[in-house]
Amino acid sequence: MAYSEPEHGADLAANRFTATPDGGQYVLTGEKWPINRGRTSTHVVLLGTTGDETTPAKRQQSMFLVDRSQILSGEVTGVPRVPTYGLRGCDISGIAFDGARVDASARLGAEGEGLELALRGLLITRTFCTGLSLGTGDTMLRTVTGFLSERVLYDGPATEIPYVTESLANAYLSLLVAECESLVAMRGLHLYTEQFSIWANLAKVRVARLVDFNSKALTRTLGARYFMRAAEHVGTFQKMLRDGAVVSVFDGSEPVCLDSLALQLPALAKAHGHTPDEDWRALYDLRAELPLFEPHRVSVFGRGRDATFAGLPALITRLAEVSPSAGCDAERLADLRGRAEELRHELDALLARVDEVRRWSAGLPARPSASAKSTPPRLIRVAEELSALHAKVAALGV
Numbered sequence: 022m023a024y025s026e027p028e029h030g031a032d033l034a035a036n037r038f039t040a041t042p043d044g045g046q047y048v049l050t051g052e053k054w055p056i057n058r059g060r061t062s063t064h065v066v067l068l069g070t071t072g073d074e075t076t077p078a079k080r081q082q083s084m085f086l087v088d089r090s091q092i093l094s095g096e097v098t099g100v101p102r103v104p105t106y107g108l109r110g111c112d113i114s115g116i117a118f119d120g121a122r123v124d125a126s127a128r129l130g131a132e133g134e135g136l137e138l139a140l141r142g143l144l145i146t147r148t149f150c151t152g153l154s155l156g157t158g159d160t161m162l163r164t165v166t167g168f169l170s171e172r173v174l175y176d177g178p179a180t181e182i183p184y185v186t187e188s189l190a191n192a193y194l195s196l197l198v199a200e201c202e203s204l205v206a207m208r209g210l211h212l213y214t215e216q217f218s219i220w221a222n223l224a225k226v227r228v229a230r231l232v233d234f235n236s237k238a239l240t241r242t243l244g245a246r247y248f249m250r251a252a253e254h255v256g257t258f259q260k261m262l263r264d265g266a267v268v269s270v271f272d273g274s275e276p277v278c279l280d281s282l283a284l285q286l287p288a289l290a291k292a293h294g295h296t297p298d299e300d301w302r303a304l305y306d307l308r309a310e311l312p313l314f315e316p317h318r319v320s321v322f323g324r325g326r327d328a329t330f331a332g333l334p335a336l337i338t339r340l341a342e343v344s345p346s347a348g349c350d351a352e353r354l355a356d357l358r359g360r361a362e363e364l365r366h367e368l369d370a371l372l373a374r375v376d377e378v379r380r381w382s383a384g385l386p387a388r389p390s391a392s393a394k395s396t397p398p399r400l401i402r403v404a405e406e407l408s409a410l411h412a413k414v415a416a417l418g419v
Contacts, residue, residue, distance in 0.1 A: 023053035023067040023116060024139060031277045033068065033136060034078055038118075040069025040085060042132075046093065046122050047071070047085065052100060054115030060099030061112050064088050068135045080133035087127055095121035107263025141319045144221040146272045148210055151203035151228040157265030158196050158232035164258045165189070165239045168246070188242040192235045198416045199231040205329060205415040208304055211311040213328040214318035219285050220327060222278040227408040229269040236262050282404035283396045287379065288325030289407075290372040301332035305418040329414050330368060336418055337361045364413055371410065374403055 029035040038051030053059065053067055065087045072081035089097055100115030130138050166189055169179040179185055206224035210217065240247040243258065250256040269275045303309045340358050345351040382397040 023056045023059065023065050025053060025056060027052065027054050027115075031274060033082075033139060036068055036070065036082060038067065038069050040071050040083060042071060042125075043122075045125050047125060047127065048095070049085070049087070049118040049121040049123060052115060052117040054100050055103060055113050056115055058112045059114035059116045060102065062116075063090065065116060066129075068139055071132050071135075076133065079136055082135040083132050084129040084135035084138045085123065085127045086129055087121075087123055091123065091127075093122040093124070095119055097121050107260070107265075107267055137321060140321045141316075143272050144217045144319055144321075145210070145316060147221040147225040147278065148206050148217065150225050150268055150271050151199070151206060153271070154228045154232040154265060154268045155196070155200055155203055157261040157268070158199065158235055161236055161239050161258055161261045161265070162189070162192050162196060164254045164261070165192075165243050168243070168254055185242055188238060192239055192242075195231045195235050198412050199228045201416040201419040202231075202412040203228055204307065205304060205418060208307075208311060209328060211314050212304055213326070214315060215320050216323040216326045216328060217319055218321055218323040219282065219289060219325070220323075220329070222273075222282045223327075223408045223411045225273070226269075226275055226278050226282075226405070227412045229275065230408075231412070232265060233269065236265060276401075279401050279404045279408075280394070280396050282407065283400040285322070285325065286372075286375045286400060286403060286407075288322075289327065289330075290325070290375040292325035293330070293368075293372050296326065296331035298335065299328075299332070301328065301335050301418070304328060304332065307419075327411075329411055329418070332418065333361075333365055333368065333414050336414070337365060361417060364410065364417065368410055368414075371403060371406055375400070378403060 024033055024036075025031070026036050026038060028037070038053065039049070041048045041050075047069070049067075049069055051069070053065075065085075067085055067087060068082045069085060070081050071083040096117075096119040098117050098119075100117055102112055102114040105111075105113050129135075166180070169185060169189070172179040174182065180189065202224055206220060209220055213220070239258075240262065247258060247262075250259060273281070303311070337358070340354075340361055343349070343354060345354050349357070378397060378399045382399065
């Protein structure tokens, strides 16, 4: 997936890689970097500029699936691999095209549709990225717990030390919340596909943050051993610590995801409370069959809809109907109902702040800036809080 260019990073609209139409073919020129398997892949999905200065900026690029063995003429070369902090088993490098001709059939979608296709695809892969975080988080927790359960300190297993016990329990709890968010998002891709312009960003930001926070907490719990490539865990913990950190950068970094969320907050606030009542059980019942995923339904703008937040009133109603049981006695059930109501009030208050922040930002004197990115930081903070709240509601639903 060759989207990034050295000079432009996540600003895909600024890309300068060209794909010039020429008699039923396209001539590809430019460099993509840094990308995974840039030198070694047999096929490359890339964005190339097919429009000119008269073409609207959002319609200047097209997407191509290039089979390197089918290049008609010109050159395709690998850009050398770069040293990385983690991911040492991955070929993080690049690919360069110099007058490389491909048949017009290599184009995906219509000419000028590339940027939209890329953004729609990223909403899917951002959701998949939660699985990468969960995998590293699970491995780190198992590694640390396994080592400390056999580590004898102060006349007993280290896991019996109250601080260690609580730290491991909190890490496990955070991982469960992250898993709930990921599971609900994956089910949502099937059930509420059009809503992922918001949902994918919420899920990716929160799951990566929970796992990143866990990794730092687990390093403190493991102590000096986390810094040693010791025989007990053969560097596994350190590898997961390094590799897992990159997920927050994959397929749109955390700032990119939060900015996308912030821009859609007014639509979310406007839609809040106006969603028709539905049967939300399929979203949370992990045994319920799902319809086939239809990727063509993914939209770059979901009009402020989010099934997780919209279903919160139904979850509260469901809680009110539940009777105490051996697994959830009356005291615990009452506490759960109270906390669910707190979530509703927190969501109402958070979305009410959106208009306040926008009015406050509009009243500020304009500052000269060379950047086209002008999202108010206060709106970014609301997006951060919203991602945390989203995971809580998902956990409640599960």
